[in-house]
Amino acid sequence: MTMKKTVIQSAVAGVLALAMTHGVAQTQQSQGGKEREKCYGIAKAGQNDCGTSSHTCAGKAKKDNSPDDWKYVAKGTCEKVGGKTR
Known part of the structure; x- marks a missing residue:
């Protein structure tokens, strides 16, 4: 795997992780x-x-x-x- 591909995959994984935690926080703030x-x-x-x-x-x-x-x-x-x- 090239260094460029590794960096791109890491960046995408970080963005997805951030989006998932934001969704959890929003769910907790307005539950039911x-x-x-x-x-x-x-x-x-x-x-x-x-x-x-x-x-x-x-x-x-x-x-x-x-x-x-x-x-x-x-x-x-x-x-x-x-x-x-x-």
């Missing part, structure tokens, strides 16, 4: 036709929805109710359950 929002400070250990400055992925929260970790909740309910929308 209801708007959702990020709610910080309510995620239990290992149950956060995405990365923060201290880790890179969902499910990596180390302690309950960390102010940096968040979960998606129905829009307008975050503060009712004790969280913050930032």
